[in-house]
Amino acid sequence: MTDKHSQKIAADLLHLRGQGLSKGDPVALPLVSSSMFHLPGDPDGAATYGRVDNPTWEAVEHTLAVLEDAPCVAFPSGMAAISAALFATLKAGQTLLIPSDGYYVTRLLSVRFLAQLGVTVIERPTRSYADGGFDGIDVMFVETPSNPGLDLCDIAAIAQAVHQAGGKVIVDNTTMTPFGQRPLDLGADIVVASDTKAPGGHSDLLMGHVATRDNTLRDAVLDWRKMSGAIPSPHAAWLLHRGLETLEVRFGRMCDTAGAIAQVLADHPVINDIRYPGLPDDPSHTLAKRQMTSFGFLIGLTLADKDAAEKFITSCRFLRPATSFGGVHSSAERRARWGDDVPDGFVRLSVGCEPSVELLDDLLQSLSTL
Template sequence: MAETSHPAAGPLHPATTAVAAGRPPAEPGQPLNQPPLFASVLRAPADGEYARYGGASTAAVEQAIGALERGTAVVFSSGMAAVSAVVATAVRGRPGLVQPLDGYHGSRALFDSTTGLFTESVDVADVQATIDALPAHGVLWLESPTNPLITVADIEALSDAATAKGAIAIVDSTAATPIAQRPLDLGAHVVVHSVTKYLSGHSDLLMGAVVTRDESLARALVDHRSLHGAIPGPMDCFLALRGIRTLDVRMRRAMASAQVLAERLAAHPAVERVHYPGLPTDPGHAVASRQMDGFGALLSFVLADAATADAVCAGVELVVHATSLGGVETSMERRGRQAGEERTPPGLIRMSVGIEHVEDLWTDLARAIDAASAGAGGGGTAR
């Protein structure tokens, strides 16, 4: 069985950790990779005799994610199952929760519907306004970068302020991944990931993860998962772990391409605005440069209106018109078409950049933008 404890922070680079963590014991005769264990029950006596309480497959992916974030990871059957578990264990009973204006709509809907939890939405890029809105002993829920406006929060300053208020700072770091950002090292108390996205990276599974250095909270999360049955299956764990092996090379390629595409989109006459912290003109550039190792592979750009954005999404051939994000394939959608995204600009397209050759991506994207803007009577072709 793979080790369940995370290693102490050591000299290994995250790229190496992604490859080395979550392996079976390094002993003769052991498999190189943790195989999926297709068993609901083990012969007694044994650790994890019943699969709802965990097992070798679960432990392996938890060890890898925990090592990457330098904490203890607990995985769940989906990203929303992970968020729900955090609400039940770390959030419930606190006086209020501050969340981003443009955070993930599923999380916002859950918070707003939680009985007895007062929520307030703020611009998390405004450090002082966020601190002022946070009640003593409350919850600071951050996304950085946010989805879909790619807003960058100063995690260290906000986490320090939350700690001073007796509050808990929780960061959804799905968009950044541990390759680009490690919130626990910046003072956050809890990190949440939709493993469905960049961590697994192949758009073929659902999984979530929560990581913390508070061992009592980690135990409470495991207890909640066991009681509510939100355990991921062994094949999902196997696939997620296999995806993590290439996390660094995928993210580096995708981030490099995202930078190129953001720069070219910013220069296109039909594009009104680009949201990407890798651009020096982006409001989050300075903070992202300080707290991130790369600017992520998620960006958004704004066209004249919803009809033009829909035409672009329909006109691409290589880029996939689909929701979600984080796969090896580049995907995009007009985010405002989703329920709960009414505050998103109508012409905003969120793009998750994959690992295709950037020139092929730009040719496809520019052609679709030119055709859509010409059809709408808009201006110009790509420079």
């Protein structure tokens, strides 16, 4: 996606609701929390019940559809979106391929629940995802860049190979958003994302979505939402709608600042290793330049040990020690505490919207104490 295309989408998002307003309508999206709707006679063509219909959801899904250039279904969290995509595409006796180094809850869902229902689960590291081929793989789920290690794999090449083998491709695009990477354009059948992160942007909501250009898959995902009851709250949807209108501005600043910070930290003496796809010597840099339109706002830092990592995080005035990422406030956490296969001193740094000079000075001050 070119910068010009990004700017067009950003402009469209800001005026998407306004284009359909009548005189006297509110410019801001109304929040509708009703569980019931006035429904005399035949219900066809009207809102029916709060588990099935909600005008605030529909406005958010319309906005997400413009962003993804594909129909979208909203969910109450990123994991709810992932669950819907997996349960809508898999059945007993089939085989699922997942990343061994991706978000750990996706692995837990697959191993502890899908496997019990007769799905064979295979794991591979992101960097060598194509090793072994894709024969017999019914659904391939991939997260690139991986969370938290920031490894990449070639979406277009892998999608082509999976399709030739008769499988479906699901890509978790949470770390990049459509402003940084567009997996559907690269051949994915389904994109899932946690809108809790950068799309919401203010650390005050939980939501996710599924995007697909395949109407059959979309219908299956919608049926899963209706029957499972995995529905977003109207208030969260309202907050997400507001966040989406500033996503392009926030995402651009976060990525620009992350790139500048990564360049400075790359040579810092107390940092044992740094991962950022925008660095020329990063193992994923060449692929990132081809596949992504931005290098993202996440940086992986490996410090000496657990104590050094914790001291670095807590000594920074402009870092919130918290899980999750993508907020306007920069945050960081030591990911080994959740069981990720990373060194004890590995820190996932999520760069926010602070002025870059002040944020960098704060990071360097904290590193100087280690």
